[in-house]
Each structure stands twice: as structure tokens, then as C-alpha cells.
Amino acid sequence: MWGRAEEILRVLPFFLIVSFPMLQKDYCLRPMTEDDLDKVMHIELRAFPAPWTVLAYALELRHNKDAFYMVLETKQEGIVGYIGVWCIDEVSQIVRVAVGKEHRRQGWAARLLEKATHIAVGKGAQVVTLEVRESNAAAIAFYESQGFSPIDRIKGFYTNPDEDAICLLKTLSMSS
Ligand SMILES: CC(C)(COP(=O)(O)OP(=O)(O)OC[C@H]1O[C@@H](n2cnc3c(N)ncnc32)[C@H](O)[C@@H]1OP(=O)(O)O)[C@@H](O)C(=O)NCCC(=O)NCCS
Numbered sequence: 001m002w003g004r005a006e007e008i009l010r011v012l013p014f015f016l017i018v019s020f021p022m023l024q025k026d027y028c029l030r031p032m033t034e035d036d037l038d039k040v041m042h043i044e045l046r047a048f049p050a051p052w053t054v055l056a057y058a059l060e061l062r063h064n065k066d067a068f069y070m071v072l073e074t075k076q077e078g079i080v081g082y083i084g085v086w087c088i089d090e091v092s093q094i095v096r097v098a099v100g101k102e103h104r105r106q107g108w109a110a111r112l113l114e115k116a117t118h119i120a121v122g123k124g125a126q127v128v129t130l131e132v133r134e135s136n137a138a139a140i141a142f143y144e145s146q147g148f149s150p151i152d153r154i155k156g157f158y159t160n161p162d163e164d165a166i167c168l169l170k171t172l173s174m175s176s
Helices: 002-019 033-047 055-062 108-122 139-144
Strands: 027-031 065-074 078-088 091-099 127-134 149-158 163-171
Touching: 027 108, 033 055, 033 065, 033 078, 033 091, 055 065, 065 108, 078 108, 091 108, 108 127, 108 139, 127 139, 127 149, 139 163
Parallel strands: 091 127
Antiparallel strands: 027 065, 065 078, 078 091, 127 163, 149 163
């Protein structure tokens, strides 16, 4: 009996590390600064058909007092993703989220969204909304996995290429 328990305790850490890749890595979530923009742009240019410019990010960071941008970095790989949220009264809006291609499906975007939601709740938000290209199945699946529901479609919202937007919404609770 004790022999079996000891055996399980011996292999448990190995099992956890293999099953949950995130446990292999130390990471931190912190506010984005202009010094991060080279690395952010490296991800941005590969993640979006119509990427924001470095100037757009710099202006957001300098002047938009309602905006909060966070980066997630690991000890091993540096910045692997980032998120931006605007918090205006009870409504918050996710304006950007991206994870480097080689780092996807490891739970990083979920961590980023959790942090952005926490910030939004702290600023008094009751709902969080966003728009996504209708063809962006990965992002829609991601948001739905995080409790968002589609509420509207905006015709021709996007250009380059022209496309409708799907609007998604999640109602926040104090424990979000
Ligand atoms: C959308 C995006 C941010 C997701 O990042 P990610 O770090 O891979 O997401 P996570 O690992 O946190 O995924 C959490 C869950 O979301 C869902 N999900 C994420 N990507 C998915 C995909 N490609 N297909 C299906 N479901 C997906 C899954 O349920 C996943 O859990 P699982 O891996 O245990 O199955 C990433 O694909 C990306 O950067 N895309 C390009 C930029 C973009 O489209 N941003 C959103 C614009 S609105």
C-alpha cells in the first residue's frame, strides 16, 4: 500500500510538468512599455492581416488614459504575447490580444485575458466586449472558451481585407 503511494508521489511532479506545459515556465504579466514595442511588433506583424503600427502603440501608451496594455513574458522566451483593454465606465473593450505563433495553445492568451478582465473589474466594468473578424475561427473559439457570446454582427467593419465583425460580450462578476 505505502509502496504504491510512494510510487505515485515520485512520478506526480513529472506527470504534472508533462501534462501542463505552463508549469515548465516561469512567467510574468506586466504593463507594456515603449521599450517592449520591437518585440510586440514582431508578434503583431505576424498575427494580424491589418497590423497596428509602432506609432499607434506609442500613442496609446503615452496618451490613452483609459487604455491598459499588458505583456506576458517567460524567463526562457521573453515576450510571448500581449493584450490591450480600454476601460470606460461600466464597459470595457478588448482592443488587442495576440500570442506568438510558436507559443499558441499553451494557455497564454487565457492568462492575458484573465489579467485584462481583472483590471477592467477594478475600473468598474460590468461587461467586456470586443469585435473579431468573422473568418477568425481561432479567436472566436478562444473567446467562446473564455465565456464570451456573440451578440451582433457589424457589416463591413474591417478593411484589408473587407469583412464583417462579430461582436462578442461577457458579463463580469466581482470575482472575475
Ligand atoms: C486567438 C489567440 C490570441 C489565442 O491565443 P492562445 O495563447 O493560443 O490561446 P490559449 O492557449 O489561451 O487558448 C485557450 C483556449 O482557447 C481555445 N482556442 C485557442 N486557440 C484555438 C484554435 N486555434 N482553435 C480552436 N480553439 C482554440 C481552446 O479552447 C483553448 O484551450 P485548449 O488549448 O485547452 O483547447 C491566438 O491564436 C492569436 O494570437 N491569434 C492571432 C491574433 C488574433 O486573432 N487576435 C484576436 C483578434 S480579436
